[in-house]
Amino acid sequence: MKLLVLGGTRFLSREVAAQAVARGWDVTCACRGTSGPLPDGVTHLPWDRADEPPTAVTEGGWDAVVDVARLPSHVRSAVAATSGAHWVFVSTVSVYADNTSPAMEPLVEPVTDDVDLAADPEAYGGMKVACEQVVRDHASSSVIARPGLIVGPGDPTGRFAHWPQRLARGGEVLAPGRPDDVVQVIDVRDLAAWLLDLSEARTTGVFDAVGQPMALGELLALAAAGVGNASPDLTWVDADFLEARGVVPWAGEDSLPLWLPRPEYGGMLAHDPGPAVAAGLRLRSVEETAPGCLDSPVTALTAEREAEVLAAWHGR
Ligand SMILES: NC(=O)c1ccc[n+]([C@@H]2O[C@H](COP(=O)([O-])OP(=O)(O)OC[C@H]3O[C@@H](n4cnc5c(N)ncnc54)[C@H](OP(=O)(O)O)[C@@H]3O)[C@@H](O)[C@H]2O)c1
Structure with missing residues (x-):
């Protein structure tokens, strides 16, 4: 397989x-090379996608292209430059448009011009x-994978990792909302493996690329077990109380x-992994x-702030 990773x-x-x-x-990775190191064994093809595609991209003869871009102009030029390849778009x-529901419609209105997401994150x-x-x-042919929260080794976003790290530390842990609120995460290794399977099989279609939906209480118990905390001491604090104390x-x-926030986002982490699993996605457990x-x-609530909020909750 001759793969181009954008x-x-x-x-x-x-x-x-x-x-x-x-x-x-x-494997060829076309990028500027500024966000971090490339893995061993790939060929780096330097390309700032604000510029015209280099001939090494247009004449690459790729079997498949995997792209993670956010800017429409970047996708337009790359698709035009790689005809014949099977496209796997993340x-x-x-x-x-409706985060109360896990349904795959309706979509938000397309934003066809590039927008600076630092200035307007809503355009994402x-x-x-x-x-x-x-x-x-x-x-020529394509598959669209729509991930929910991607987690696991190398996650630069500072979100999910709060839980394994906090649960590994032990002691009384502030747990937000209700234990039966539904959430889901997908391990980056499982998602990557599936994207490669889709590339090779030239699978087509549109899929939610998500993990098993489960109660937050269950997810935290699995995460705790995975980091050696067999009986986590969770104190569930309701959403209004947290908001009133500035927890975000x-x-x-x-x-x-x-x-x-629920019910506004009650469907965002409750999508159905079934069709993706039927198309070959294999999901490891949160543990x-x-x-x-x-x-x-x-980047999350500090230990000091957590202790402050827990003390206020017990003293309410
Ligand atoms: N994290 C989540 O929970 C989550 C949830 C849902 C969906 N997603 C989606 O999952 C994907 C995550 O992708 P990722 O983890 O690989 O991180 P990313 O931050 O999307 O990676 C961006 C890649 O694009 C390259 N790039 C950026 N600007 C470029 C430019 N002007 N020219 C050429 N290359 C450029 C970067 O390389 P250089 O900077 O080195 O050029 C980097 O390798 C994204 O599509 C995201 O929207 C993420």
Whole structure:
């Protein structure tokens, strides 16, 4: 297999490239090379996608292309430059307009012009919709994978890793919302392996690329077991109380990852992995994922803030 990975210097696209090398494929990563190191064994094809595609891209004779881009112009030029290749495009569940539901429709309006996501993060889902349309309309054949939260070794986002690291530390752990709130995560290694299977089989279609949906309480118990904490001491604190004390859902400083406002986001981490599993996706358990998250960076509620909030909860 002659594979072109558009990326390769960060988390998912790097894992895709590394696993493709391990399969003995001929792997080229086209990127600037500024986001991190490329895996051993790949060929680096320097390309800033703001520029015209180099002839090494247009004349590559690729069997498949895996792309993780966010900007529609980047996808337009790459699809036009790689005719004949099977396209595997990594999109997101953020393409869905209604986060209360796990249904695969409706989509947000496409955003066809490039938008600076640092200035307008809301444009992310709409640009991915536009990217998907370019791929579906213009690639020779294609598959679209829409991941939910991707987790595991090398995760630069600082979100999920809070839980394995916090649970490994032990003691009383602040757990947000309700234990039966439904969540799901997909291990980057499982997703990468499946993207390569899709590349090789030239599978077509549109799939949610997600892990098994489960109760947050179950996920935390599995993550705890995976890092050697057999009986985690969880104190569930309700959403209103957390919000009133400045704890933030999902991501960032002072956040509790995996916690989402409900019912507004009740469907965002409840998508059906069934069709992807039927198309070959194999999912490891969260217990197996958790130990690989112990070295990742974390941006979330600090231990001091957690203790403060727990004390206020017990004293209410
Ligand atoms: N993390 C999650 O939980 C999550 C959830 C849903 C969907 N997703 C999707 O999953 C994918 C994650 O991809 P990822 O982990 O590989 O991280 P990423 O941050 O999307 O990786 C970006 C890659 O694109 C390259 N790139 C960026 N700008 C470029 C430019 N101007 N020219 C050439 N290359 C450029 C980067 O290489 P250089 O900077 O070295 O050029 C890097 O290798 C994305 O599609 C994301 O939307 C993520």
